[in-house]
Amino acid sequence: xxxxxxxxxxxxxxxxxxxxxxxxxxxxxxxxxxxxxxxxxxxxxxxxxxxxxxxxxxxxxxxxxxxxxxxxxxxxxxxxxxxxxxxxxxxxxxxxxxxxxxxxxxxxxxxxxxxxxxxxxxxxxxxxxxxxxxxxxxxxxxxxxxxxxxxxxxxxxxxxxxxxxxxxxxxxxxxxxxxxxxxxxxxxxxxxxxxxxxxxxxxxxxxxxxxxxxxxxxxxxxxxxxxxxxxxxxxxxxxxxxxxxxxxxxxxxxxxxxxxxxxxxxxxxxxxxxxxxxxxxxxxxxxxxxxxxxxxxxxxxxxxxxxxxxxxxxxxxxxxxxxxxxxxxxxxxxxxxxxxxxxxxxxxxxxxxxxxxxxxxxxxxxxxxxxxxxxxxxxxxxxxxxxxxxxxxxxxxxxxxxxxxxxxxxxxxxxxxxxxxxxxxxxxxxxxxxxxxxxxxxxxxxxxxxxxxxxxxxxxxxxxxxxxxxxxxxxxxxxxxxxxxxxxxxxxxxxx
Amino acid sequence: xxxxxxxxxxxxxxxxxxxxxxxxxxxxxxxxxxxxxxxxxxxxxxxxxxxxxxxxxxxxxxxxxxxxxxxxxxxxxxxxxxxxxxxxxxxxxxxxxxxxxxxxxxxxxxxxxxxxxxxxxxxxxxxxxxxxxxxxxxxxxxxxxxxxxxxxxxxxxxxxxxxxxxx
Numbered sequence: 001x002x003x004x005x006x007x008x009x010x011x012x013x014x015x016x017x018x019x020x021x022x023x024x025x026x027x028x029x030x031x032x033x034x035x036x037x038x039x040x041x042x043x044x045x046x047x048x049x050x051x052x053x054x055x056x057x058x059x060x061x062x063x064x065x066x067x068x069x070x071x072x073x074x075x076x077x078x079x080x081x082x083x084x085x086x087x088x089x090x091x092x093x094x095x096x097x098x099x100x101x102x103x104x105x106x107x108x109x110x111x112x113x114x115x116x117x118x119x120x121x122x123x124x125x126x127x128x129x130x131x132x133x134x135x136x137x138x139x140x141x142x143x144x145x146x147x148x149x150x151x152x153x154x155x156x157x158x159x160x161x162x163x164x165x166x167x168x169x170x171x172x173x174x175x176x177x178x179x180x181x182x183x184x185x186x187x188x189x190x191x192x193x194x195x196x197x198x199x200x201x202x203x204x205x206x207x208x209x210x211x212x213x214x215x216x217x218x219x220x221x222x223x224x225x226x227x228x229x230x231x232x233x234x235x236x237x238x239x240x241x242x243x244x245x246x247x248x249x250x251x252x253x254x255x256x257x258x259x260x261x262x263x264x265x266x267x268x269x270x271x272x273x274x275x276x277x278x279x280x281x282x283x284x285x286x287x288x289x290x291x292x293x294x295x296x297x298x299x300x301x302x303x304x305x306x307x308x309x310x311x312x313x314x315x316x317x318x319x320x321x322x323x324x325x326x327x328x329x330x331x332x333x334x335x336x337x338x339x340x341x342x343x344x345x346x347x348x349x350x351x352x353x354x355x356x357x358x359x360x361x362x363x364x365x366x367x368x369x370x371x372x373x374x375x376x377x378x379x380x381x382x383x384x385x386x387x388x389x390x391x392x393x394x395x396x397x398x399x400x401x402x403x404x405x406x407x408x409x410x411x412x413x414x415x416x417x418x419x420x421x422x423x424x425x426x427x428x429x430x431x432x433x434x435x436x437x438x439x440x441x442x443x444x445x446x447x448x449x450x451x452x453x454x455x456x457x458x459x460x461x462x463x464x465x466x467x468x469x470x471x472x473x474x475x476x477x478x479x480x481x482x483x484x485x486x487x488x489x490x491x492x493x494x495x496x
Numbered sequence: 497x498x499x500x501x502x503x504x505x506x507x508x509x510x511x512x513x514x515x516x517x518x519x520x521x522x523x524x525x526x527x528x529x530x531x532x533x534x535x536x537x538x539x540x541x542x543x544x545x546x547x548x549x550x551x552x553x554x555x556x557x558x559x560x561x562x563x564x565x566x567x568x569x570x571x572x573x574x575x576x577x578x579x580x581x582x583x584x585x586x587x588x589x590x591x592x593x594x595x596x597x598x599x600x601x602x603x604x605x606x607x608x609x610x611x612x613x614x615x616x617x618x619x620x621x622x623x624x625x626x627x628x629x630x631x632x633x634x635x636x637x638x639x640x641x642x643x644x645x646x647x648x649x650x651x652x653x654x655x656x657x658x659x660x661x662x663x
Contacts, residue, residue: 087511099509355509402511411519414512421514437515440502444517 004382005372007053007066012388015067019058026054032365033309040316041334043309046370077378078109080301080341082371082385087406090397093359099317100355102389103406106338106347106371108300113343121299121376124159124218125150126175128206129191130226130256132166136193139256142282143225146289147188153293154178159218161209162188165202166195175212197228200236203251207244216374216381219296219340220249221274223289224265227256234264241271245337248303248374250274252292256285258472262479266327273304273337275325278480280473295324301341301383304373306349307334311365315354322348322409326416326486341373350409359393366391409486415444416482419457422464423475431468435461441478453481501587518587531581531626534603534653548646552618552661558611559660562597570662573613578623579652580608594655603627603653609636611644618644618661627653 008015011025032038033047056062087101127150129143147162154160161175172187206222214220222244230237241251252274253265262278269276279288308331310316319329321338324345329336338347353366366389374381401407422437438461445454460474497506497520504515513520558571571577571592580590581599586606594604605625612619619641622629629636630651636642644650646661 087509094508096508099507101509101511354507407511407519410511411517414514414517417514418517440516 004380005049005053005384007056009384009386010049010053010370011057012386015070022054022057026050029368032311032368038309038312040308040310041332042307042316042336043334045307045334046309046368049370074379078112078300078375079383080109080371080373080375080385081107082369082387083107084369084387084389085403085406086366086389086391087402088391088397089400090392090394091355091359092395092397093361093393094357096357097354098357100353100366100391101402101406101410102351102353102367102369103403103409104306104349104351104369104371104387106304106306106341106373108341108343108346109375112300112377121219121297121302122157122159122217123154123293123296124175124210124213124215124220125154125293125296126161126163126206126210126222128202128222128224129162129164129172130166130197130199130202130228131164131191131193132195132197132228133193134197134227134257134259138282139227139285140191140193142285144188144191146286148185149286149290150293151178151181151184151188153290153297154181159213160184161206161212163202163206163209164191165198165205167198167201168195169201169205171205171209175209197226197230198233199224199226199230200233200240203237203240207240207249210244210249211247214247214249216248216302217376219299219302219376220247221296222249222251223292224251224253224268225256225285225289226254226260226265228259229261230264234261237264237268238271241268245272250303250337250339252276254279254288254292255476256282258476262476270327270329271337273339275327275339277325278476280477280480295342296340298342298344299340299376300343301373301375302381304338304341304347304371305335306338307336307370307372308351308367309369310353310367313356314366316367317352317354319352320350320413320486322350322413322486324487326483335372338373348405348409350406350413361393361395363390363392365389411448412482412486415441415448415485416479418444419478419482423470426464426468426470431464435465438464441482448485450485453478453485456481500585521585531603531605534627548648549661550617550643550645552613552644553616553663556661556663558618559662561658561660562594563656563658565597573611573618576610576612578607578610580604580606580623582606594652597655599652599655602655604655605653608652609650612641620644620650625652 013025029050033043035044083105085103156177156179158178159175160178162173164170164172173184210220210222250272251269253269253276255265256279266276279285308316316331319331321327321329324342341347369387372384375383418437418441422434425433438457442454442457456474456477460470463471497508499513501518502516504513506514510520560569560571577592578590579592581595581604582593583606588607607623608625609620609622609629621641622636622638624638631642632649648659650657
C-alpha cells in the first residue's frame with residue numbers, strides 16, 4: 001500500500017531499525033494513542049498513521065520497496081518544519097488542574113527563499129459573488145473593479161472562474177486559463193444586482209467550476225463574497241465545505257456590510273482552512289480582495305493540516321490560528337485544516353491544554369503534533385513532520401517568564417476572548433455581566449493604545465445597558481478588529 | 497490564581513485574567529508594597545492660614561515647594577494631575593511621582609490626591625488615600641474637591657508641600 005508520509009519518522013525510529021524495535025516503538029506510541037485510552041480526535045487520526053507505518057515496516061517486502069523508493073528521492077525537494085514552544089518548560093504539580101500553552105509554528109524551508117527555488121504558485125481561483133438586490137449601486141461596482149484587478153494580477157498559467165448568485169446561480173466565467181483578459185473583464189461588467197441571497201446555490205456552482213481544473217500542484221481556492229444572510233441552506237453549505245476540503249479546495253468567506261451571518265461564514269471558511277473577513281467599508285473591497293489574491297500567489301505549501309494528540313490524561317481545550325490569518329480552530333477535528341503556508345510567513349497556532357492535578361515528578365510527554373501539507377514545488381507534494389512534546393514536572397520549577405511570542409499573542413487573544421465572553425453573557429440574558437465585560441475590554445484596549453476600538457467597546461457597553469443588545473456593526477467590528485490585533489502580535493514572531 | 501486587579505479566580509497556568517484581560521504574574525502579590533499605615537500625632541503638624549488668591553488662569557503654573565527637598569518643582573497642571581507614588585506592579589500610575597521625595601516613608605498612597613484645573617481655579621481632591629490629605633491643616637473628605645489658593649500648604653500623609661501660583 002502506498003504511503004504519503006515517512007513511516008520511520010512517524011514511529012520515531014531510524015531507517016535501519018530491526019523488526020523488534022519497530023514493534024516496540026509501535027506499542028509505546030499506541031499506548032498513548034489507542035482509541036480505547038485516548039478519545040481525542042487527533043489521537044484517532046495519528047493512530048491510523050502509526051498502524052499503517054507499523055504494518056508497512058514489519059512486512060519485509062513492502063519495507064524494501066519503500067526503502068528503494070526513497071533512494072530515488074530528489075535531493076532538491078523542499079520541506080517545512082514544525083517548531084513547538086511551551087508557556088513553561090518545568091511545571092510544579094498542583095492539587096487542581098492547570099493550564100499549559102503550546103505555540104506551534106510551521107516554517108517553510110529556508111531554501112525556498114533562494115532564487116533557483118522561488119516559484120510562484122499557480123492558482124485555480126473561483127470567485128463566488130453575491131449580486132442580490134442589496135449589492136446594487138456602489139457595492140457591486142467596487143466588486144467589479146476588484147474582480148478586474150484580480151484578473152490583471154493573474155498569469156496565463158492560472159485558472160480562473162466566476163459565479164454570481166442571488167436566488168439562483170449563474171456561471172459568469174466558466175473555468176478557463178487566463179489568456180483573454182479583456183474578454184473576461186467584459187463579462188464581469190455585465191453583472192446586475194437583483195433578487196435575494198442563497199449562498200448554497202452560488203457556492204455549489206463555484207465549486208463545480210473549481211473542480212474542473214482541480215490539481216494537487218495548484219492552489220485550488222474559492223472566494224465567497226456576500227453581504228447578506230442565507231436562510232435554510234447553511235447546513236448544506238457546511239457539508240459541501242467538508243466535502244471540498246477532502247478534495248483539496250479551500251474556501252475563503254468575506255462579509256460586506258453588517259447583515260451577513262459571521263458565525264456561519266467563520267465556520268464555513270475554517271472547515272476548509274480558508275480565512276473569513278469583515279469588510280466594513282465598500283471602499284476597502286478592492287484592496288482587500290487584491291491583497292488576498294496576492295497572498296495566494298506566494299504559497300509554499302497548500303492544504304496544511306495539524307493533528308494534535310494530547311496524552312490520554314491531558315485535554316486540548318482550544319486552538320487558535322494566530323498567523324497568517326487569525327482564526328479560532330475547531331478542536332473537534334482530528335486533522336485541523338490550516339490553509340496555505342506562505343513563502344514568507346509562518347503558520348502559528350496557539351494551543352491551550354488542561355493538565356490533571358497531582359502530576360508525577362519527572363519528564364513527561366504532553367502531546368504529539370503532526371503537521372502535514374503539500375509542498376507545491378516538489379514532484380511528490382505530500383509531506384509530514386512530527387513533534388512529540390515533553391515538559392519536566394518538578395517540585396522546584398525554574399522561575400522564567402513565558403516566551404515573549406506566547407505572551408504577546410495571548411495578551412491579544414485574551415481581548416478577543418473577552419468580546420466573546422461578553423456575547424456569551426448576553427446570549428444567556430445576563431446584561432450586567434455583558435456590560436461589565438465590555439467595559440473591561442474597553443479599559444484594556446485603552447491601555448494597549450487602541451483608543452478607537454476602546455471607544456467602540458464603551459459605546460457597545462452603553463448600548464447593551466439600554467437595549468439589551470449589541471449593534472450589528474459594533475459586534476462585528478469588535479470581533480474582527482480584536483482578531484486583527486492578534487495578527488499585529490504574531491507578525492513580529494514571523495519577522496524575527 | 498486570583499487576579500490582583502479584579503479579584504477574578506482564574507485556573508492556574510493562565511497568563512492573562514479571563515475577566516479583565518490583565519497579565520497575571522505569579523510573583524505579583526509578593527512584590528506589591530502596601531502603603532504604610534502611620535501612627536502619628538496630628539499636633540506634630542501645626543496648621544497655618546494665610547490666604548492668597550484663588551485665581552488660577554490658563555497661562556498659570558504651579559511652583560511646588562516640598563519640605564526638605566532641595567529645589568522647588570514647576571508643575572504645569574493638566575486637566576487633572578494625580579499625585580502619588582509610582583509602583584510598577586500597580587494597575588494605575590500617578591501623573592506626578594513623589595517617590596524621590598521620600599513618599600514611601602512618609603505614607604503617600606500610590607494614588608493619593610489629584611489637582612484639577614477648572615475655568616479660573618484649581619481644586620484638590622483626596623482620592624481615598626490611606627493616610628489622608630490635609631489642606632492648611634484640615635483633613636479633606638475623600639472625593640470632595642476643595643479650591644486651592646496661592647501659598648496653601650498641602651500634606652499627603654507626612655509629606656508637606658507649599659503651593660505657589662505663577663503667571
